[in-house]
Amino acid sequence: MLTKFDPTNLKACLSLLEDITSNANQIQDSVLEAILTRNAHTEYLRGFLNGQVDKQSFKNNLPIVTYEDYHSYIDRIANGEPFDLICDRPIIVLLASEKNCTSLLRNFTWVGQTQSMYCQLLCGLVERGNVSRLGAPFASTFLKVIKFLENHWSELCSNIRTGRVSDWITDANCVSGIGKFLEAPNPELASLIEQECSKTSWEAIVRRLWPNAKCIEAVVTGSMAQYIPMMEFYCGGLPLISTFYVSSECSVGLNLDPLSKPCDVSYTTIPSMAYFEFFEIKKYHQETGHDPVVVDLVDVKVGHDYEPVITTFSGLYRYRLGDVLRVTGFYNNAPQFRFVGRQKVVLSIDMDKTYEEDLLKAVANAKLLLEPHELMLIDFTSRVDSSSFPGHYVLYWELGCKVKDVKVEPDPEVMEECCFAVEECLDSVYRNGRRNDKNIGPLEIKVVRSGAFDELMSFFVSRGSSVSQFKTPRSLTNEEALKILEATVVSKFVSRKVPSWELHELHSSR
Structure with a gap:
């Protein structure tokens, strides 16, 4: 796919980068052609393409899939069936991530x-x-x-x-x-x-x-x-560098400005890594009942959010990554993306839909209230409590102190304000549901003891997740995992105020 070059030669590397980003569309077509030609005989592609390996047949006949659609093939390969179920070359390793944790990595104890x-x-x-x-x-x-x-x-x-x-x-x-x-x-x-x-x-x-x-x-x-x-x-102020955007499924892009502030990091897509497609995410208008409209790599628009759909040399075809990427610009003809979060609703009780991005922003705003008290938010997750009516959001917070060997004793008033601050940041549908507690009850924060999230990680590692790949889920539904956290709760706080609605709507409409 690429001309030979010396990876230790900086000039050669930069020249290659200029070439593949300038010719992004041609590179992408070549990548797709190579993938389909190499893998046309596999069981998976034969079932959809019947030997047709042109781009239009690929787009017309191959469905967009998730791990649930694919796991039977992965299980068959893991159980000893030939690799040519999905790929033309031997599969050396199968990686499990928090998105699709099989039992394959239990040896990583x-x-x-x-x-x-x-x-x-x-x-x-x-x-x-x-x-x-x-x-x-x-x-x-x-x-x-x-x-x-x-x-x-x-x-x-x-x-x-x-x-x-x-x-x-x-x-x-x-x-x-x-x-x-x-x-x-x-x-x-x-x-x-x-x-x-x-x-x-x-x-x-x-x-x-x-x-x-x-x-x-x-x-x-x-x-x-x-x-x-x-x-x-x-x-202590050392630069924090996010060099790559890499998933378990494939490498996607590079940060060409490594010393940029974390909030400004954008990753430049490398068109030779895989064949990339994208469908636009319109957060509150997704459930249309129709397949998403997919665009090619070079056709994304600045300022819009997309979920990547990848086709790789190693046997994934039109596979949804589940990530939310926001287009920030282009480097030559290759788009640059900011990683926003995961594409899923993490909390919902009534008509409300709180996405991971929304929850992260709300918690980031609330934890600012901890700083004057020398407290830090170590980690958090959430769930919906539907055991009473109306149901309500529950956040599990592990707190730490900036001063060593000092017992963490959060002020109740501060924690109640944190509850309220989270609610104030959520969308108007949530805040409207909170009015008079008719549809949604007051948000609750449960503070867990030190080390609670280490116990949570150990639980998932015991189920096959890799320590190096583990990321705390922002919403928990696993009953065993919830029992672990509930056993570590040391204090509970609820929002004592109802978040604004009309006033907030007025500000947000400007």
């Missing part, structure tokens, strides 16, 4: 991940002067590593002081790997790390422990944006 995380931190601390950047797949993952460090720094220092790793590290690869770095006792380094970690506040702890680090690489867009204040607190 939390125990193994814990040993690996511990040893990576130990190596990083021993080599602290040589660390130029730190990172994790997602901001939430990075913060879990910081929490892990907070719980284990004393033991890590002991290992550095003695030159010997803890006995509970039994994984052969971990033991072998750490032996290359932990070669001798280093009491001076251990004391320096202890001095930093034992301070009252962990503000800028990353910069203090790794003084030569230049940036933090992690996804901080979309649903990860809520973690930015905590990332900034711990990282």
Whole structure:
């Protein structure tokens, strides 16, 4: 598909980028032709195309699908059937994400991940002067590593002081790997790390422990944006860089301005990665009963929201990613997108439909009320409580304090204001339903104990999710998962005021 080039040659890379983005439409047609030609004999494509591999036959005959439409093929391959059910080449690995968690990744146990995380931190601390950047797949993952460090720094220092790793590290690869770095006792380094970690506040702890680090690489867009204040607190102003937009299904785009602020990050689509189609999302007018109108990559419009539909070399055809992307511009002829969130209604009681994007904005606004009290929102999720009439929204919040070893005791008045602040940010349909509590009851925030969301993650990991890929679901319906959170609730608060309606409508119409 691409001309040969030296990936270490910056000039060659930039020249290639200019070429594929300038000729985006031609590249996309070539990609689709190559995918269909290579995979025409597969069981999946034969069933729709009958050997016809032209673009129009593809668009006319192949349905747009989701994981539910596809999982039977994935299960068959996982159970040993030939890869040519969907693809012309051997499938080496099947990745599970939070969108489609099969039982394929159960071997990635939390125990193994814990040993690996511990040893990576130990190596990083021993080599602290040589660390130029730190990172994790997602901001939430990075913060879990910081929490892990907070719980284990004393033991890590002991290992550095003695030159010997803890006995509970039994994984052969971990033991072998750490032996290359932990070669001798280093009491001076251990004391320096202890001095930093034992301070009252962990503000800028990353910069203090790794003084030569230049940036933090992690996804901080979309649903990860809520973690930015905590990332900034711990990282001490180091640039937060979201380099790629990559999903389990395929790579999509690059951030060509890596030092841009997280709120300004846009990803430039790389037309050679897959064949991309998009259908426009009109949030409150989706249920039309008709198939969505699909447009090609070069035909999207600036300012509009779309869900990507991908066709890949590895056997996915017109597959919905479920993401919401907002077009911010074009680089040559390749569109640039801002990642908005997931395309799904997360909460609904009556006529209201609260989408992930709406919920994230509302919570981001409400948690500002915590800052004057030295509190941080560590993580959250939500659900609808329909056990009483009228039903109401429930948010589970895990709170943390910016000062170490201080008990988290949120002020009831502040928390009630947080409840109200969330409601004030939701749309007019929700706020109208709240009038006189006729259709929707007052929103409730349940504060959970420290570590509750780690327990939630462990539950999903035990069901096959990958630690590195796990993202806290913004809405929970799994009854077992809800029981885990309910068992950790330490206090409850409800909104004492009814959100405005007419006045808010007047402002929003300007």
